[in-house]
Structures are given as C-alpha cells and as structure tokens.
Amino acid sequence: MADPRFFTVSGPLTLAELAEISGAKLQTGADRDRVVVDVAPLETAGPDQVSFLDSKRYVEAFMRSKAGACIVNPDFTDRAPDGMALLLSEKPYKTYALVALAFYPKAELEPCLHETAIIERTARLGEGCRVEAGAVIGARAELGARCHIGPGVVIGESVVLGADTMVGAGASLSHCLVGARVMIHPGVRIGQPGFGFAMDAGGHVKVPQLGRVVIHDDVEIGANSTVDRGTGPDTVIGPGCMIDNLVQIGHNVQLGQGCVIVAQAGVAGSTKLEDNVVLAAQAGLIGHLHIGKEARIAAQSGVMRDVPAGATVCGAPAVPIRDFFRQTAALVRLAKRKDE
Template sequence: MPDTSFFARGAGLTVGEIASRAGAEVGEGTDPNAVLTGIGPLDRAGPDDCSFFDSPRYAPQLATTRAGCVFIAQKHLALLPEGLPHLIAGNVQAAFAKTGRSFYPAALLPDAITTTEGISPRAEIDPTAQIEDGATIEAFAVIGPGVKIGRGTIVSPGAVIARDCAIGRDCRIGAQVALSNTFLGNRVVLHPGVKIGQDGFGYVAGPSGLDKVVQIGRVIVQDDVEIGANTTIDRGAIRDTVIGEGTKIDNQVQVGHNVAIGRHCVIVAQVGISGSTTIGDGVMIGGQTGVNGHVTIGDGAQIAAVSAVSADVPAKSRWGGIPAKPVREWFREMRFLSELAMKGRSARNERDE
C-alpha cells in the first residue's frame, strides 16, 4: 500500500461512486458497494486502493496486483485476471486522474507552509500595498510598494513581490518566488523558486564590448496558469511577455523576453524558448527542447522531446529532431542513416571498434 503520510486518507468512496465520478462502467463481477480509500500503482496498490492499467507492457503487474479495483480499457479486458474488480473506462488515465482528485483534493494546490492566517507579523509589507481580506502572507515574505494581492491568495515564506506587481485571487506563490514587472491573473500557481519579470538577455556588440539593451516590458500571466519550480520568465524588451490562460509549464523552463505563449499549452521540463517567439494555443513541447528566437509555432502543434526548433512550425503538425522537421520526414531520415550505417559495417570495421 502506498505511503500517503503527507496526504491523509479520508473515509473513501464506493466503487459505484468512483465509476459515476469518473464516467466509467462497473465491470462484471465487481461489487459497486466496496469502499476504497486511496490510489496506487499496480505493483504497490493494496485492497483499499484503486489503480489503473493502460499498456500491455504492465501485464505481469496486472496479473499479480492486490489492488481493490483497477481502471482498464475495453480492449485490454482479455488481460484481466479472473475475479479482479475493475472499472471499464474509455480514457483510463483521465478516469484515474479524476479519481485521484476526488480522494486527495488537498494535493491539488500548495497549502500554506505555516499555520498563520492572514498577514504574518514577520512579513515585510510596504504600507502602500493593497491586500484584500482573506489573503495569507507568510513569514519573511517581502511585499513592495503599490503591490496588489487578491483574496484567497497565499504568499509563502521568502517570496519577494516587487513594486507595483499585481496578483489575482486564489493564487499560490511558492517559497523563494521572485516577481517583478509582473501581473498575475486568478488561480495562478507558482511553485518554489520561480523567477518572473527579470531582465531579458539583450546586448548589442559595440567597439568597446557589449552594450546592454534596456528591457522595459512586462510579464502578463493569465488565469489558471501553473508554473513549475525554478522556471524563469523574462520581462519583455519593448513589448510584453505573455503566458496564456490554462497553460502548464514544468520545472526549470526558460522563457525569453517578448515571448507570447497561447492558451492551454503544455511545456515540459528544461525547455528553452528564445526571445520574440510566438506559440499558439494548445501547443505541446517535449522536455529539453530548444526553440530559436523569432519563430512561430502554430496552434495545436506538437514538438518531440530533445528537439531544436529553428523554423516556423505549422498549426496541428508534429515535429521533432535536430533541426526539427515533420516527424515522418525525421523518422525516414533516421531509418535511412541507420540502414546506411549497417551497410558500411564490415568485419574489419567491427574489429577496429
């Protein structure tokens, strides 16, 4: 059984309630009145846990699981051990995610680190700051002149909010976050160590060295954005850097100045986006990808992990590789190079290696 000491188990839900909330069908022979209190992976789940199966590669774990119930797709029912309670779902991962949210609502958003309610006497708050009732400012947070913070927002210890920044309602500002030249919408989540609004990287080569280009824009983060730990977002140079509503950015991502990211995008860890790039709505960018400056990635495009985007990407296309190109073209080139390498092998070459 998974250790959930940081997120306590509650009274639980019946299998029938889980099915109703997740939009799943109770499988044949499964007791809808059985009560489950947690979730877990197939190999660690116990009789009180709900788990899921979404790939034949995990068939050995499915065969030996002790889970109290398992989400499974119709196409995989033949792999199900006899007598194992199950729920049939069209989208197994989505159904399991809904169940997790039902069991552990406290895990959805970071909570206050201390037990302080309201404004801690150990926080440093400028008298001109405007903080709505119901906001929580924890110890050692620093709130600068003219800052506006909405109700329901939690500012964690060590966070620094520079002058004239505005933070909407029901936001979560993690420990050691630093904001300057930034406006946040409502329900924005910034995990620990996020830095937003610092200088973009702008220099002009001159006879005496590198001359700095002033960065006088802002960062606009719209509603329901979540930004992972230690991500950095530069303010604009002469226009704003914008993160569209609902976008989710993973840990350790770098977003350069003047970048415009659309709504409901997914940007995975260690992506670097150079200045003045435009990213449309619903774009997905895999981890450790680099995006060159001044390119446009169209709505709904997908970029494979560890790619280098150096040209405009059409909407709804799938690109990957270095340099990135349509995935079919990329796969064809990789297959050709592999076959060419195999043809070049000889007994002598093998010995030389």
C-alpha cells in the first residue's frame, strides 16, 4: 500500500467497476461484486488487492501470488492460482495504468494564488489556477484554466500555457507556447537561446535566436531537462511526446507525435523526428538529421546519418541493430583468436 503520507487511495472498487474503467474483460465466472481496495505488486498483493502480469519474466511470481485479482493477457489464464479473479487484457500494462489511476486519481486542484507569488498585472490566468509560493508570472503571460504553477517557477513574458498544464518547482519558461495537459517537471528549462554562434578567432559571435519553443498537448518533460528556443524557425515538441530527465533538445529540433526520449539523451539542432520515434537513454543525434516514423535508437547510440522509418539502430556511429550485433560478435571472435 502506498505511503498514506504521500498518497491517498480511493475506492474500494468492485471487479465490475474495474473492468468498466479499464476496458478489461472480467473472466467468465468471476464475482462481479467482489471488492478490491488497492493495487499492489504480485509479490506483496493480498486477497483484497489487484495486481498485473505484463511479462513472461514474472510468471512464477504470478503463479505464487496471493492477489485477489490480477490483470493478465488471456494466454496466461491457465497459470493463475486458485481463487484469483482475472481481468483479461491484450495490453495488461495499459490496463493496469487505468486501474491504478482509478485508485489514485489526480488530486482535484485547489485554486489559490499564493500571497508571495509575483503575478504581473497584465498576465491573464484562467479560472481555477493554482500558483504556489514564490512563483513569478511575467507580463502578458496567458495561463489556461486549472494550471498548476509550482513554487519558485518562473513564467516569462508573453508565455502561453494551455488548460490543465502543470509546471514543477523551480522550472523556468520563456519564449514558448505550451499546450494543454502538459506536465513540466521540476527544474526544466525551456526557451533559453540555443547554442548558436559564429566561431571566430577574434571571439565567437553570438547569433540572435529569434524563434520560440512550441509544445503541443499532453507532453511530459522530465526533471532538469532543457529545451532551447529556435533560431528563427521554432523548436517543436509534438503532441503526447514523453521526455525523461536531463534530456537536451537543441534549437529548431522538431519532434513528431508520441516520441519517447529517455534520460540523458540529446538531440542537436535542426534534427527532425517523425511520429513515435524512441530515443533510448544517453543516445545522441547530431544536427540536421531526419529520423523516420517509429524508428528506434538504442541506448548510448551516436547517430550521424538519417534513419529510415521503422528502423532500429545501435552503436556509435549507429548502424542497423543487426549489423551492430554482427560487428560486436565478430570483434569478440577476433579478440579470442588473437589469444590463441
């Protein structure tokens, strides 16, 4: 059970309600009115809790689990222990997410403008916003309804935020237009000028950065990540992108819809990612590349060429993953041969 100092559980909920909320199918014969009070991992769940099985790796834990109910792929029904009610789903992890959200819904935002917040007279705030202590909202900024601005946040002049957007403690935003339901975590830096200058022996000459950052709806940006504004075109983060912590997004970068950028990865200036690209942890893309739809870039890869749609690449310089494994294996064999 989640620590009640930090989390408040809702419920209880019946199996029928859980099935309805999550779209799962309740296994034939299960008691629709059986009550569940919380979510829990397979190992610790008890008879009044619901768990989930998302990977073959945990089948053993599933078979031993004391969970009263479990979300599983229909393929595993015959492995279930006696007495466990099953919620069947082709996407058990997504179904679990919806069930967990039902038990731990996002808290209703209590509107409040803290007396120590500095809100410029010309800023406009939608109804139901909450602005925490010490936050600063600049002139002509526009916040949609129910925005939650954390303590010490700095919202620059003329910045626009859509409804239900949240900005975490100490983050700063300037020169940007942000959509609805965006989650910007603590310490994120958005809209500062990009790394643009003309190198010169007599002293590098800074090039004015005249674009913005445009962040579409439903984006999440992890703690201490940085997104520079464009040079003239904009830096664009497409709808539903998920960006992890300590990620760098350079000027003029364009991310399509639903891209996933894992921790400490970086994208250099003017590179474009089409929809649903996955960039794994610590990977880097040089500038001016085109990464096709649904391409996958493995962790720590260094990508120096365009990547076609659907491809998976790995290594530095990155190559198709099949080639990467061949090269790695060839090198292992070569090194062994030298030993003999």
